Amino acid sequence: MIVRAPGKLVLSGAYAVLEGAPALVAAVDRYVLADPERPAEHETEEVRAAIAAGALDRAVWFDASALRAEQPAAAGGVGGEGGTERRASRKLGIGSSAAILVATLAARAHRAGAPAGAPAWDAARIFADALAAHRRAQGGGSGVDVAASVYGGVLCCRLAPGGDLAAAPHALPAGLVIEVFASESSARTSAMLERVRALAAREPEVHRALLGAAAEGASAAVVAADVGAFVAALDRQVDALAALGDRAGAPIVTPELRRLRRVAAAEGAAFAPSGAGGGDVALFVGGAPPSAALLAAARASRLEREVMSIGAPGVHVLDAARPPHA
Template sequence: MMELTASAPGKLVLLGEYAVLEGAPALVLAVNRRAHVRIEVRSDGVCDVHAPDLGVSGARMTVEGGALRWRCDDVAAAKLSLVEHVWQGLVREGLAPEAGEGFSLHLDTSGFFHVDGASRAKLGLGSSAALTVALASALAAFAGHADVLSDRTQWLRRLLHMHGGWQGGRGSGVDVAASVAGGLIRYQLAGQAREPTFAPLPWPMTGVHCLFVWSGQSVSTNDFLQRLAQWRVSRAADYASHMRELGTLSEAGLDALGRQDAQSFVELTKAYASALQQFGHACGLEIYSPEQKKLADMASEAGVSYKPCGAGGDFGVVFADDPERLATFERAIVPAGMHVVPLGLDSDGVSSHMRLARNLPPSRILT
């Protein structure tokens, strides 16, 4: 029996969120929380999906003329909308599995949840992007097209169409890029064609020390992007002004990082955080949750930099050019009920393996 697995990491945007939508560079870290996909070939011709994190078990589907058709109740099908978007994207690219062979599809995003006893909360680490990358990579390899995964830049561009369609075309693709590339990257939508480009950067950042803090609440990125799109249309001049300021600061921050000027980088992240807060006030988005506002005040008093990561309201990052100052800040926030999450770098990005039999070692398809 053949079994194929694929996985991809989540992400945190360390600098450049929102501005990346308008062509500014962003600093993005792939983190060691992964979405996993497993495909098992079935001899009975049945196709089904198991996604315990979505409350779905054994949702039947068929492949007819290349298209996916759900044979389960509407509630389960709605929960699996991302699977359908990825499948349709693979069909458009000529990479989808063909009809005739049964398989079970197992989706696991448990690493993207914080569990505290009986309570379970989703962490804003880009789980949908990681699952998109892992699922598309697994299905393409299962269909005999593992070679398309070898060129990561081209694979990223194909994947953006699949995930972007699921987000209504509002995302920048920064989370997909982190899941594909792994490591710390500079990401940008370059030129008039807005082609996604990325370049690896060294980790840890020379002279820069950081800490990741979770606010304890979940945030809908899609909701943020939809509301931002509406404000962009109604207040175009204001939107453009804020994006210019954020873009300039993000570019300067990445330049400082390239010069290994840790002090300037930390100061520029402070300036970016301030501009981000002003932008949130202007457009009505709660980029800073009440917990994050408290953290920002504490960071200012401690002489370190704090800013939200990504859309806001969920994860934040603390930067310092002095490790002792960072350690002092960490000791201060833990008694205040803040959640310090020990996230590490994921250097691999998307990976896929095939196992020909359960008693044989896996054979790597893509590293």
């Protein structure tokens, strides 16, 4: 029996979600696989936190390779499907730690057994346990990646003052096109957040004003009725986050993304960091696929398109009749 949990993309509300603004997060069809019958080969900090809290009895085997970017293998490398030599090269910032934790919790809960016809596990319990363990291991965080892995689809998430995270299904505007790009650049989310927190302590009024502007854009994205309104709301957020990063000394919006924003704007689209930023994952968002000119500009900036679909189902048992990475 194999359980799989999806990764995620933060579409809107990064940073501002920590101040109570709504965030939009989408599950993507890149899955962590977990097998409760096989011994663990590696134990993540989040899984250790769940064990320490009593939410999990032990770690299990998992495969998170689908949440990594791939590049052509070096000469003599291992052959992939169809004879093409490929190798996993680097982790993508699409929520692998949350997906590993959720898949592990669900795999152990399912193995514990359930009455015939009953759900395989209590999703709300999996969410609560995963959220607590993930925050304990990472020293905080909104938990939107955990919500995406548990519930799937596209969610509107809002953090309450006490730390509870509410998540509800959300419909994006009709005709919205979202393409994912990744680069070899990366920045640790915790390091980015530390710099932003340092700005809040050093210049609280500046921090408040910039996050306020980002929050306004995040709220506008939630109520956007069409592609144009959504793109405009996203652009407002990126403007604010770029200024926030500049003041905090954090590369939230990298120089490469700033250049690609101008190219995308000429197509009536937005080009934005996903999540905490730093350049590893970015989104093209518009009413039509990116042009050849934009794709060329992205390649020139060392960003490659990563094929994935949004709105994937949340954690579930993999159909034994389907291949593991279907």
